[in-house]
Amino acid sequence: MKKLIILCLLLNGLTSCAQDLKCADFKNGTFMTPGNSNFPYQGTIIRKNGKQIEWSTQSSDTTQINIKYLDDCNYVLTYDTELNELDELEKLINDSGGMRVKVLEIKGDTLFYNGLLQNDTLRFEQPGLMIKVN
Template identity: 35%
Template structure:
């Protein structure tokens, strides 16, 4: 009887492991996600010619996380939850399952100087570093028209 219980438990554990879903890049293409804010997210690495420097941007302490609603080729970002303030509208151009170019959608609202500048410099390329649990860690890089590379690491998680 004891062996039967052990075997049943073993088969259940194996079955749970087999059915445990490992997330892939495809799981981050459509749906509702969140981007938690952290001190790491305000750090940018700037590569220009042969020099590398780091810049720290000021963080809006009123923002705890961003909520992202992503459809196939677009996403809408809300600060601190859906319906809070004005959303940001973005266009996603998928390069492969794990990489896309992000630009801001001028047809859905007025753009500020920063979003115009990003678009004028061909947007931001976002690529996967790794997936852990329900979160995808990424590197976002923009290459300016002057050849300067500005990059930032971040994380986006399944809601």
């Protein structure tokens, strides 16, 4: 019985020392995005001061994105037209007011979100996740 109590106390101590990240912890830093069925390549994101730089393992091209925070857990992403030559999808996103992102949950170092692209004729939702690297 003593061993069980000691084990419970040890496990409780270890879990209580784990860092609880919040939405604000994902405003700056380096993140990894695993590939999925819509975009099969892993990506890297660096965020700092309302700017985001993205690149995938597929290419060395970078994409510059502006982040407008509505609050700590909701923001809008638009492509930086001064630093990027936009493709048709990126133009559509910007013309629609950007990709609206809502944080759904944070588990450990992973943020789960839902992105929404919506205009008068289109509604597209894209769930995803970002893993904080540092």
